[in-house]
Amino acid sequence: MPTKRPEDLRSFRWFGPDSLRGFSHRSRMKQLGFDRSDFTGKPVIAILNTWSEINPCHAHLRERAEAVKRGVWQAGGFPVEIPAFSITETYFKPSPMLYRNLLAMETEEILRGLPIDGAVLMGGCDKTTPGLLMGALSMNLPAIFLPAGPMLRGNWNGKPLGSGTDLWKFWTERCAGAITADDWNAIENGIARSPGFCMTMGTAATMTALAEALGFTLPGASSIPAPDSQHPRMAMQCGRRIVEMVWSDLTPANILTLPALENAIAVDMALGGSTNAIIHLCALARRRGLNLDLDAFDSISRRVPVLANIRPSGEFLMEDFFYAGGLRALMAEIADLLHMDCLTVNGRTLGENLAGASISNPQVIRPRSNPLAGSGGTAILRGSLAPDGAVIKISAADARLLRHTGAAVVFRDYRDLEARINSDDLAITPDSVLVLQNAGPLGGPGMPEWGFLPIPQKLLERGVRDMVRISDARMSGTAYGTCVLHVSPESYAGGPLALVQDGDLVSLDAAARRLDLLVSDQELARRRTFWTPPPPRYQRGYGALYTQRVTQAHLGCDFDFLESGAPTPEPEIY
Numbered sequence: 001m002p003t004k005r006p007e008d009l010r011s012f013r014w015f016g017p018d019s020l021r022g023f024s025h026r027s028r029m030k031q032l033g034f035d036r037s038d039f040t041g042k043p044v045i046a047i048l049n050t051w052s053e054i055n056p057c058h059a060h061l062r063e064r065a066e067a068v069k070r071g072v073w074q075a076g077g078f079p080v081e082i083p084a085f086s087i088t089e090t091y092f093k094p095s096p097m098l099y100r101n102l103l104a105m106e107t108e109e110i111l112r113g114l115p116i117d118g119a120v121l122m123g124g125c126d127k128t129t130p131g132l133l134m135g136a137l138s139m140n141l142p143a144i145f146l147p148a149g150p151m152l153r154g155n156w157n158g159k160p161l162g163s164g165t166d167l168w169k170f171w172t173e174r175c176a177g178a179i180t181a182d183d184w185n186a187i188e189n190g191i192a193r194s195p196g197f198c199m200t201m202g203t204a205a206t207m208t209a210l211a212e213a214l215g216f217t218l219p220g221a222s223s224i225p226a227p228d229s230q231h232p233r234m235a236m237q238c239g240r241r242i243v244e245m246v247w248s249d250l251t252p253a254n255i256l257t258l259p260a261l262e263n264a265i266a267v268d269m270a271l272g273g274s275t276n277a278i279i280h281l282c283a284l285a286r287r288r289g290l291n292l293d294l295d296a297f298d299s300i301s302r303r304v305p306v307l308a309n310i311r312p313s314g315e316f317l318m319e320d321f322f323y324a325g326g327l328r329a330l331m332a333e334i335a336d337l338l339h340m341d342c343l344t345v346n347g348r349t350l351g352e353n354l355a356g357a358s359i360s361n362p363q364v365i366r367p368r369s370n371p372l373a374g375s376g377g378t379a380i381l382r383g384s385l386a387p388d389g390a391v392i393k394i395s396a397a398d399a400r401l402l403r404h405t406g407a408a409v410v411f412r413d414y415r416d417l418e419a420r421i422n423s424d425d426l427a428i429t430p431d432s433v434l435v436l437q438n439a440g441p442l443g444g445p446g447m448p449e450w451g452f453l454p455i456p457q458k459l460l461e462r463g464v465r466d467m468v469r470i471s472d473a474r475m476s477g478t479a480y481g482t483c484v485l486h487v488s489p490e491s492y493a494g495g496p497l498a499l500v501q502d503g504d505l506v507s508l509d510a511a512a513r514r515l516d517l518l519v520s521d522q523e524l525a526r527r528r529t530f531w532t533p534p535p536p537r538y539q540r541g542y543g544a545l546y547t548q549r550v551t552q553a554h555l556g557c558d559f560d561f562l563e564s565g566a567p568t569p570e571p572e573i574y
Contacts, residue, residue: 003247003248003249004246004247004248004249006040006041006042007041009041009042009043009044009117009246010044010115010116010117010141011039011042011043011044011078011115011116011117012040012041013115013573014115014573015029015036015039015040015041015115016040016041017573021573021574025115026039026040034078038078039078042076042077042078043076043077043078043117043118043242043243043246043247044077044078044080044115044116044117044118045072045077045078045079045080045116045117045118045119045120045239045242045243045246046080046082046110046111046114046116046118046119046120047065047068047069047072047079047080047081047082047119047120047122047239048082048084048107048110048119048120048121048122048132049061049062049065049081049082049083049084049122050083050084050085050086050087050103050122050123050125050128050132051065051083051086051122052086052088054086054088054091055086055087055088055091055125056088056090056192056195057088057089057124057125057148057151057195057196057197057198057204058086058088058122058123058124058125058128058148058195059195060148060195060196060226060227060231061122061148063232064122064146064148064231064232064235065081065122065235067232067233067235067236067239068120068122068146068235068236068238068239069081069239070236070239071235071236071237071238071239071240071241072120072239072240072242072243073239074236074239074240075239075240075241075243075244076243077117077118077239077242077243077246079239080116082110082114084103084106084107084110084123084132085099085102085103085106085131086125086128087099087100087103087125087126087127087128087131088125089125089126089127089203089204094444094445094446094448095444095445095446095447095448095449096126096127096446097127097441097444097446097447097448097474097557098444098445098446098447098543098546099127099131099446100127100130100131100134100280100557101131101134101546101550101557101558101559101562102131102542103127103128103131103132103135104130104131104132104134104135104138104558104562105135105559105562106135107121107131107132107134107135107136107139108134108135108136108138108139108562109135110135111135111136111139111141112139112568112570112571113571116141117141117142117246118141118142118143118144118242118243118245118246119136119141119142119143119144119242120143120144120145120146120238120239120242121133121136121143121144121145121146122146122148123145123146123147123148124147124148124149124196124197124204124208125148125197125204126197126202126203126204126207126276126477128148129145129147129204129207129208129210129211129280130207130280130283130284132145133145133211133216133252133284134283134284134287134558134562136252137252137253137256137284137287137288138287138562138568140251140252140253141251142242142245142246142249142250142251143216143242143245143251143252144216144217144218144238144241144242144245144345145208145211145216145217145345146217146221146234146235146238147208147211147212147217147221147222147224148195148196148197148204148208148226149196149197149208149223149224149225149226149228149231150196150197150198150199150204150205150223150225150226150317150318150319150322151163151192151193151194151195151196151197151198151199151225151226151227152193152194152196152199152225152226152227152319153193153199153317153319153320154166154190154191154192154193154199155190155193156183156186156187156190156191157186160317161187161190161191162198162199162200162311162312162317162478163191163192163198163199163200163202163478164198164200164202164312164476164477164478164479165200165202165311165312165478165479165480166187166191166311167191167478168452168476168478168479168480170183170184170187172454172455172460172465175454175457175460176460176461177461194225194226194227195226195227196225196226196227197226198477198478199225199317199318199319200310200311200312200317200318200477200478201271201272201273201274201308201310201311201312201313201314201318201477201478202274202312202476202477202478203274203276203277203476203477203478204477205222205223205273205310205318205477206268206271206273206274206276206277206477207274207276207277207280208222208223209222209223209267209268209271209273209327210264210267210268210273210277210280210281212327213260213263213264213266213267213268213327213331214255214256214260214261214263214264214284215255215256215260215342215343215344215345215350216252216255216344216345217345218234218237218238218241218345218346219328219344219346219353219354220326220327220328221234221238222326222327223318223321223322223326223327224322224326225318225319225322228322241345241346244347245345245347248347250343250345250347253288254343255342255343255344255345256284256285256287256288256290257290257342258285258290258292259339259341259342260339260342261281261284261285261290261292262296262300262339263338263339263342263350264277264281265281265296265297265300265301266300266304266334266337266338267327267330267331267334267338268281268376268377268378269300269301269304269306269375269376269377269378270304270305270306270307270308270330270333270334270376271306271307271308271310271330271377272306272308272310272312272313272314272372272373272376272377272393272395272396273377273378273477274393274476274477275378275391275392275393275474275475275477275485275486276474276475276477277477278294278297278378278391278486279447279474279486279553279556279557280556281556282294282554282555282556283555283556283557283558284556285556286555286556286558286563286564287558287562287563287564288564289563289564294380294388294389294554295380297378297380298379298380298513300376301375301376301377301378301379301380302375302376303337303375303376304334304337304375304376305334305366305368305371305372305373305374305375305376306366306371306372306373306375306376306377306395307330307333307334307365307366307367307368307371307372308321308330308364308365308366308372309363309364309365309366309372310364311478312396312477312478312479312480313372313373313377313393313395313396313480314372315363316363316364320361320364321364321365323360323361323364324359324360324361324362324363324364324365325357325358325359325360325361325365328353328354328357329357329358329359329360329365330359330365331350331354331357332354332357332358333359333365333367333368334368335351335354338350340354372395373394373395376394376395377393377394377395377396378391378392378393378394378395379391379392379394379510379513380513381484381508381510381513381514381515382513382514382515383507383514383515383516383517384496384515384516384517385470385487385496385497385500385506385515385516385517386484386487386488386495386496386497386515387488387489387495387496388488388489388495388552388554389486389488389553389554390470390484390485390486390487390488390515391484391485391486392482392483392484392485392508392510393475393480393483394510396479396480396481397466397480397481397482397483397510398465398466398481398482401466401467401468401482401508402482402508402509402510402511403508403509403510403511404431404433404468404482404507404508405505405506405507405508405518406431406432406433406468406505406506407431407432407433407502407503407504407505407506408432408433408435408500408501408502408503408504408505408506409426409427409428409432409433409434409435409502410435410437410500410501410502410504411434411435411436411437412437412438413436413437413438413439413443414436414438414439414448414450417436417450417453417454421453421454421456421457422456422457422458424458426456426458427502428456428459430459430462430464430467432467433467433468433469433470433506433508434453434467434468434469434470435469435470435471435497435500435506436450436451436453436469436470436471436472436473437471437472437491437492437497437498437500438472438490438491438492438498438534439451439471439472439473439490439491440472440473440486440487440488440490440491440492440493440552440553441490441550441551441552441553441557442490442492442493442537442547442550443472443490443491443492443493443534444473445537445538445543445546445547446546447472447473447474447486447553447557448473448474449473449474449475449476449479450471450473450474451469451471451473451474451475451479451483451484451485452469452475452476452479452480452481452483453467453469453471453483455467466481466482467481467482468482468484468506468508469481469482469483469484470483470484470487470497470506470508470515471483471484471485471487471497472485472486472487472488472490472491472492472495472497472553473485473486474486482508484508484515486553486554487515487553488552488553488554489552490552490553492534493533493552494528494531494533496517496524498531499517499519499524499527499528499531500517501527504517504518504519505517505518505519506518545559546559549561
């Protein structure tokens with residue numbers, strides 16, 4: 001039963017009063033062809049749609065919005081579709097991460113400035129999920145997340161292809177001369193066969209799974225393939241449910257709690273999820289004023305096994321994962337490691353939502369008795385090179401390199417890397433440690449996915465396929481290798497990474513969670529006297545705002561003024 005009366009609805013302040021402004025607001029809705037009874041006294045539901053003709057991950061969301069509308073109408077609400085910033089991972093430069101906060105700001109202000117009672121958030125491509133959730137958290141109106149869903153398996157010569165992961169794999173083989181140009185073109189034609197986000201356990205699949213683990217989606221919604229008929233049915237159910245959420249005033253603040261965040265971390269580790277999830281979860285936590293330290297990720301990682309046998313850590317793809325039982329089956333398998341009493345958007349607890357879930361293909365979702373790895377896929381490193389932390393995806397790394405000391409080969413930025421990585425005179429061996437500077441939140445700018453540093457051509461030809469690689473950049477969740485990422489503070493801001501020079505010994509010990517620069521304090525102090533801050537990347541516009549107010553990676557790369565604080569007042573209706 002509703003706990004609100006129609007006149008308690010937020011939208012009633014626009015449409016209900018017998019006033020000059022009430023007249024104006026109602027007459028303009030009638031201008032759109034609606035009757036007063038359609039929108040007055042009914043929950044007005046914003047369908048925030050990140051569909052775009054240049055975002056292939058969301059190509060189907062225009063149709064899904066219609067399914068959401070049907071559900072809203074059926075439940076007695078009034079749907080309004082509103083376009084939201086569509087951040088496509090493939091095309092946005094210099095980095096889509098630069099614009100996550102812009103989507104979050106837009107989401108918050110759309111929900112605040114318009115006569116909205118609740119929202120369906122439609123996204124899935126990497127930065128859209130956290131951006132939409134961050135904005136909805138700050139506004140704190142009832143909201144439900146609708147995941148775009150993964151695309152179908154790719155195919156080449158009868159072999160399944162995984163987006164991102166097989167791109168990196170076969171590009172390496174092409175550089176090594178192991179496949180032909182015709183092979184490469186055939187792979188290009190077969191790797192992306194339908195709408196939907198990457199069907200590997202990249203950032204998109206990870207973040208929509210974590211949205212479900214947090215409680216922001218309907219049960220099982222996150223892994224439904226985009227073309228599957230269950231997907232539009234789920235969309236319609238989202239429309240029905242958000243109307244009920246408005247009447248009961250179930251808001252994001254009721255759902256995003258510290259136990260819910262711990263559930264998301266545990267699920268991330270069991271999935272072998274993207275390292276990017278760490279940044280996004282930290283940002284979400286700080287939007288609610290919750291203290292989510294990097295150490296929480298590491299402590300949970302140590303006790304959670306990797307069960308999802310999904311590329312890049314494993315063998316299969318998201319379509320296989322869904323038909324093997326999906327996220328509900330995986331969460332049920334680690335139920336004792338989760339807070340089962342956490343509330344979710346359907347009004348039930350996580351435990352209630354997992355009842356009856358089971359694994360139907362133990363090759364794809366491993367049982368606890370046969371994990372892909374005994375502990376979680378991600379580790380947090382600290383040490384003299386990363387005082388505020390760094391990240392490594394252990395499940396996607398070469399085990400022999402997880403304890404390694406080597407001489408640094410340093411690139412001062414990405415242009416320097418591109419110019420010299422394949423030079424014949426580059427002094428490098430398979431034991432060297434590749435170091436990329438100035439690729440973080442400020443240095444990139446926007447922390448691009450440059451952390452998957454390429455192996456030099458001359459080493460590829462010798463059969464080398466992995467090396468220790470260190471940067472303050474991110475890495476695509478679809479990538480793999482012994483890549484240390486998110487080194488904080490970043491080099492552009494004067495972190496120790498800025499002081500590394502060619503030939504310095506760098507020590508990685510993943511088991512001990514250490515990342516150290518084996519250079520004396522005296523020598524580092526001497527080098528710092530010669531270091532000068534680089535000039536800002538931007539002098540105007542959004543880029544200048546980003547440069548001035550973005551936080552470091554271990555704090556979530558959010559704008560400091562968007563973290564929790566005094567609430568923004570509701571707009572006056574003049």
